[in-house]
Amino acid sequence: MTSKxxxxxxxxxxxxxxxxxxxLSRGDRVAGTIRRAGSVDDLKQKYGERFWVADLDVTDLTGVRTTVDRAFAELGRIDVVVNNAGYGLFGAAEELTDEQVIGQINTNLLGSIAVVRAALPHLRAQxxxxxxxxxxYGGQATNPGASLYHAGKWGIEGFIEGTxxxxxxxxxxxxxxxxxxxRTEFRFDSLQLATPLAAYxxxxxxxxxxxxxRSRPPLGDPAKMAARIIDSAAQSPxxxxxxxxxDxxxxxxxxxxxxxxxxxxxEALAASTDAG
Known part of the structure; x- marks a missing residue:
């Protein structure tokens, strides 16, 4: 297996x-971004130069381009770009503050778009x-109390499919x-909840x-899911x-x-509005 x-x-x-x-354990190189200093020091110590790390807030659009450019410049070819950074925001639409709405869209939608746009010139060149x-799954289906989370995910899915x-x-x-x-810490460490309104x-x-x-653990095994994501990079097309x-x-x-x-x-109604 050729390393990537x-x-x-x-x-x-x-x-x-x-x-x-x-x-890293199978021999690939990873350029990773983090928000918490020191959070991956163990991996850096273990894998050294095969693990390139940069601090990045994906809502900093200038910082995104600078970081992506630097990763390609220092590592040469990058085979796979993974947009993983994001967080959940739950609550009825009117329970959320303007700041929460802006933060969610800036991170889950605009930040992901920025990473892709920054990477595309390099991917084309190579x-x-x-x-x-x-x-x-909330990029295709919806649940009550997650409208803004869905907005970001439906938006990024449209962007990726079109791009x-x-x-x-x-x-x-x-x-x-x-x-x-x-069964990750996504629901507990990064999830934001709105301040409840009694009406809801x-x-x-x-x-x-x-x-x-925590008494109702999700079904998914994150290690198995990560392995399937990695495997998908070798599928062609x-x-x-x-x-x-x-679920x-x-x-x-x-x-x-x-x-x-x-x-x-x-179908008939749709066709009835065609020009005669």
């Missing part, structure tokens, strides 16, 4: 950490590469990963208030979407069937 070089945002925890550990976007068509002639392929719930106390949106309840977890498969397929059931009966 990966650029991964948010390697201090969750899927980013899992992927980094697995990749004749190809792979972009992997970590999304969620994949743009860059296919250059040998650049893209994959959107849609995991279900995973007995509504479906209130269910997300218990999202940090690249899968446009990779659904991980039986994710159920939510996504149900949402798609419901959407088709709503739209298909409108």
């Amino acid at each position: 070089t990966w650029f991964i945002t948010g390697v201090n925890s969750g899927f980013g950490r899992q992927m980094t550990e697995q990749l 004749g190809g590469g792979r972009v992997i976007q970590i999304s969620t 994949a068509r743009d860059v296919a002639p250059f040998g650049i392929e893209m994959t959107i990963v849609e995991p279900g719930g995973a 106390d007995n509504t479906p949106a209130a269910m997300v208030r218990g999202a940090k309840d 690249a899968p446009l979407r990779l659904v991980l977890g039986s 994710a498969y159920k939510f996504v397929t149900t949402a798609l069937r419901e959407r088709l059931a709503q739209i298909e009966p409108q």
Whole structure:
């Protein structure tokens, strides 16, 4: 197996950490970005030059381009770019503050777009590469109390799918990963919850208030999920979407069937508005 070089945002925890550990242990190189100083010192000490680390807040768009440019300059070819950095924001739309809304979109949508845009010139110049976007089943399906989280994920999925068509002639392929719930610290360390409004106390949106309840562990094994994400980079052609977890498969397929059931009966109505 030929070793690869990966650029991964948010390697201090969750899927980013899992992927980094697995990749380094098999002999690949990883350029990783972190928000918490010292959070990956153990990996740096163990793997040395094969693990390149930079501090990066993906909402700093200038910093994103500078960091990506530096990674390519110092490491040469980067085979796979992984957009992993992000966080959850739960609560009914009117429970959220303006600052929370802006922070969510800046991180989960604009930050991911910035990483891809910064990497594309380098990927074109080297004749190809792979972009992997970590999304969620919530990029295709929705739950009450997660409207802004969905907004960012639906947005980035549209961006990746559209951009994949743009860059296919250059040998650049893209994959959107849609995991279900995973047993990482995502729900506990990085998840933000809105300040509750009493009006939503007995509504479906209130269910997300218990999202940090550790007594109900998610189904997904993060190590297995990380391994499947890594494996997808060797698939040719690249899968446009990779659904991980039986819960994710159920939510996504149900949402798609419901959407088709709503739209298909409108075929005649849609055609009735065509110019005669």
